[in-house]
Amino acid sequence: xxxxxxxxxxxxxxxxxxxxxxxxxxxxxxxxxxxxxxxxxxxxxxxxxxxxxxxxxxxxxxxxxxxxxxxxxxxxxxxxxxxxxxxxxxxxxxxxxxxxxxxxxxxxxxxxxxxxxxxxxxxxxxxxxxxxxxxxxxxxxxxxxxxxxxxxxxxxxxxxxxxxxxxxxxxxxxxxxxxxxxxxxxxxxxxxxxxxxxxxxxxxxxxxxxxxxxxxxxxxxxxxxxxxxxxxxxxxxxxxxxxxxxxxxxxxxxxxxxxxxxxxxxxxxxxxxxxxxxxxxxxxxxxxxxxxxxxxxxxxxxxxxxxxxxxxxxxxxxxxxxxxxxxxxxxxxxxxxxxxxxxxxxxxxxxxxxxxxxxxxxxxxxxxxxxxxxxxxxxxxxxxxxxxxxxxxxxxxxxxxxxxxxxxxxxxxxxxxxxxx
Numbered sequence: 001x002x003x004x005x006x007x008x009x010x011x012x013x014x015x016x017x018x019x020x021x022x023x024x025x026x027x028x029x030x031x032x033x034x035x036x037x038x039x040x041x042x043x044x045x046x047x048x049x050x051x052x053x054x055x056x057x058x059x060x061x062x063x064x065x066x067x068x069x070x071x072x073x074x075x076x077x078x079x080x081x082x083x084x085x086x087x088x089x090x091x092x093x094x095x096x097x098x099x100x101x102x103x104x105x106x107x108x109x110x111x112x113x114x115x116x117x118x119x120x121x122x123x124x125x126x127x128x129x130x131x132x133x134x135x136x137x138x139x140x141x142x143x144x145x146x147x148x149x150x151x152x153x154x155x156x157x158x159x160x161x162x163x164x165x166x167x168x169x170x171x172x173x174x175x176x177x178x179x180x181x182x183x184x185x186x187x188x189x190x191x192x193x194x195x196x197x198x199x200x201x202x203x204x205x206x207x208x209x210x211x212x213x214x215x216x217x218x219x220x221x222x223x224x225x226x227x228x229x230x231x232x233x234x235x236x237x238x239x240x241x242x243x244x245x246x247x248x249x250x251x252x253x254x255x256x257x258x259x260x261x262x263x264x265x266x267x268x269x270x271x272x273x274x275x276x277x278x279x280x281x282x283x284x285x286x287x288x289x290x291x292x293x294x295x296x297x298x299x300x301x302x303x304x305x306x307x308x309x310x311x312x313x314x315x316x317x318x319x320x321x322x323x324x325x326x327x328x329x330x331x332x333x334x335x336x337x338x339x340x341x342x343x344x345x346x347x348x349x350x351x352x353x354x355x356x357x358x359x360x361x362x363x364x365x366x367x368x369x370x371x372x373x374x375x376x377x378x379x380x381x382x383x384x385x386x387x388x389x390x391x392x393x394x395x396x397x398x399x400x401x402x403x404x405x406x407x408x409x410x411x412x413x414x415x416x417x418x419x420x421x
Contacts, residue, residue: 002235002242004366007031007284007390010324016395017286017362023304025373026388026395027058028282029066032369035278036070042245045253048269052096054230055081057275057370058283062389062398064088067278075230075273076115079106086113096227096273098142098188099124100163104131111136118142118188118227122169125176140186140227141165141173145207158191170211174221187212187223192231194276198243198251204228205252209259209268216265225269232277236318236367243277276370283369285309289361290340298335300357305339306346307382309368310375313345320366321349329355337363341380373399383407 006013007028017024036051043049052075053067059081064074065088073094074085085095097110099120104127110117111132118140119125128135144164158164165173174185187208192200208226215221235242252270260268287304311317321337323329333356337349348365357363376384383406387399 002238002240004238004320004322006322006324006364007282010327013286013364014324014362017288020386020388021401022362023285023287023302023308024386024388024401025308025368026284026286026390027063027279027369027398028284029063029389029391031282032063032279033066033070035282036067036072039245039272039274039278040071042249043252043270045249046256046270047267048225050094050269050271051278052094052227052271052273053278054273054275054370055084056374058279058372059084059374060387060398061087062396063279064090066389068094072278075275076110079103079109082106082109082113082115093138096140096188096271098190098273102127107131116140116186118186119165119173120163121165122173122176125173125180129180135177135180135182137182138184138186139177139182140188140225141170141177143167143170143187143189143208143211145189145191148207163190171215171218174215174219178219178221185215185221185223186225186227187215188227188229190229190231190273192229194233195231196233196235196240196243198248201228201232201243201248202251202255204231205255206259209255212265212268213259213263222265223268225271227271227273230272230274230276232272232274234277234280234367234370236320238320242281278370280367280370283367283372285365285368285372287363287365289357289359289363292357292359297351298333300335300337300354300363302337302339302348302363304348304365304385305341305380305382306343306348307339307341307377307379308385309348309365309372310377311371312348313343314375319348319368321352321354322364322366323355323357324362324364326355326357326361331355333357341382343379378407381407 050073052073054075075096076082092114095115097115098118107128108131120142142164212223260266287302291301293299306313331353339346384402386401389396389398
């Protein structure tokens with residue numbers, strides 16, 4: 001079971017919302033940093049351990065700086081994410097750039113800042129050589145195990161996935177890289193997302209440890225670091241239980257001793273690229289109730305929409321809801337909690353038991369610290385909302401509300417003729 005806590009007292013959140021307006025995302029920076037430090041401590045037995053925070057989960061430079069100060073790196077998959085990581089003070093091998101149908105200019109940008117290039121296909125080797133002139137000294141390949149593993153509901157079945165080098169090509173990738181001057185090698189995979197079964201993560205470690213041995217046996221190449229990907233989930237539902245970093249680390253350490261140390265493949269550094277489990281539980285979407293309506297069902301209409309949090313509409317995902325000031329009131333009313341988009345799936349909850357709700361109430365949607373604001377959009381010309389960060393000495397605005405002027409900034413009020421027909 002997981003207790004769904006608020007980051008501040010209910011009355012404090014209500015006062016803050018009244019002063020600053022709603023909706024907004026607010027993040028508990030104190031808890032985020034502590035969580036990051038706990039992960040690093042749990043894996044401290046692995047010399048050089050690093051978590052490359054998945055920038056896509058929460059792409060705000062202030063969050064990246066906070067995590068960098070704790071010792072994290074950044075996992076990037078686009079040029080803007082690379083630039084955010086650089087602005088946060090990260091550089092070189094503190095940045096992992098994972099290729100996915102990547103433009104040559106993005107390979108070049110990652111190469112120039114010294115990021116680890118994590119290639120998604122054997123054909124990408126030639127793209128890097130063409131765009132960068134040569135391969136870097138250190139290179140990584142993303143492995144897709146195919147039918148060897150079954151994917152979970154979010155990441156999908158590996159044999160259906162567009163991601164990663166299939167087993168038939170993985171040895172050849174390392175041989176080509178070695179023959180083109182690469183001196184140092186990494187291995188990566190990503191076969192789960194939002195996974196709460198610890199065994200799944202442990203089996204991913206077993207799979208990579210086995211592949212490290214196979215690569216060495218067939219090529220003589222010694223892998224210096226593996227990246228187990230992200231995939232560690234969070235307990236969105238109160239009845240869920242979070243994975244323990246300490247317990248997971250203990251089980252992976254036992255495998256390491258058996259499969260790496262005893263086979264003289266040590267030292268082998270470990271990495272993750274977790275985003276969701278680092279910041280997800282410590283983000284909150286705060287919104288005000290605009291309408292309570294009674295049709296064929298009872299509806300609570302918020303000033304937030306799925307443009308602020310897409311996951312419930314996109315995945316049918318559960319996000320816990322707290323009605324501020326009514327935490328101890330009996331949950332004896334059944335509501336659909338909705339936004340104002342012209343889409344019927346603009347719902348944060350369906351048939352949710354909540355206390356009786358009135359217009360003007362403030363509600364908190366939990367666990368929005370990853371894939372929340374970052375997945376926002378502007379449909380119906382909805383503007384993106386502010387983000388705030390709680391630190392020891394106060395609450396900071398880390399992103400202002402978007403304005404109409406922001407929304408139309410790239411729009412040409414008079415068409416610009418480019419060419420004749």
